[in-house]
Amino acid sequence: MVHALEEIRRILLPDGILIDLRPLADRWPVEVVTPQDSYGAGRVEDLPTGLADDAASAEAIEKAVQAGLFALERSDMFDFLYSWDTPEEMQAYIEQEWEDFISLPKDVLTRAQAIWVNSKGGWRTRVRCKMHIARWRKLP
Numbered sequence: 065m066v067h068a069l070e071e072i073r074r075i076l077l078p079d080g081i082l083i084d085l086r087p088l089a090d091r092w093p094v095e096v097v098t099p100q101d102s103y104g105a106g107r108v109e110d111l112p113t114g115l116a117d118d119a120a121s122a123e124a125i126e127k128a129v130q131a132g133l134f135a136l137e138r139s140d141m142f143d144f145l146y147s148w149d150t151p152e153e154m155q156a157y158i159e160q161e162w163e164d165f166i167s168l169p170k171d172v173l174t175r176a177q178a179i180w181v182n183s184k185g186g187w188r189t190r191v192r193c194k195m196h197i198a199r200w201r202k203l204p
Contacts, residue, residue, distance in 0.1 A: 065124030066131075073133045073202055082134060082200040086121060087144070089114040089165065090194040094154075094172050096179040096187050097147075103179050106172030108158070108191065114165035125200075134200035142197065147190040151176040154189045 072082055089110040095102045128134050148154040151173055158168045176189050 065120055066127045069124060069128040069133060073128075076202045078202070078204070080202040081137075082202065084125065084196070084198040084200060086196055087165075088141075088194045088196050089118050092166065092194065093192045094168070094176055095190050095192065096151075096176055096183065097190055098183070098187050102190075105176035105179060105189075106169065108166040108172070109169055110166055111164060117165070125198075132203055135203055137199040137201050139196070139198040142195050144193045144195045145190050146193060147188050149188060151180050151189045154191065158191075 069082075076082065091107040091110055093107055094105045096105055097103070125134075129136070146154075146157070148157060154176070155168055155173055158166060180187055180189060
């Protein structure tokens with residue numbers, strides 16, 4: 065990953081900006097929601113690959129900073145919401161798109177289904193992802 069950061073730096077204009085935007089594994093909450101309310105069903109499970117990717121990204125940027133490639137200007141966290149019509153759609157998406165990053169524990173899916181069924185199908189399911197964003201300035 066350090067090599068990728070070196071390559072990014074090479075093609076940036078002098079005094080250019082690198083935006084680092086990525087999800088962070090953090091046992092994201094699973095919710096069943098209406099426009100007014102949300103009901104927690106539990107949390108996803110972080111998988112070793114996702115945790116290792118987070119650690120590798122942090123290590124690579126730290127090495128790039130130590131090498132004098134970039135300087136941090138600003139860093140923050142925010143929530144990003146993924147939303148589905150049904151718990152089953154949520155489950156299918158997680159299994160297909162995030163198979164190496166997170167998993168949906170069976171008991172959490174069961175709770176989401178129970179809450180959703182009690183709503184008579186008028187509510188949505190969602191996962192509240194933790195996102196990291198940072199602005200890095202290219203150093204001379």
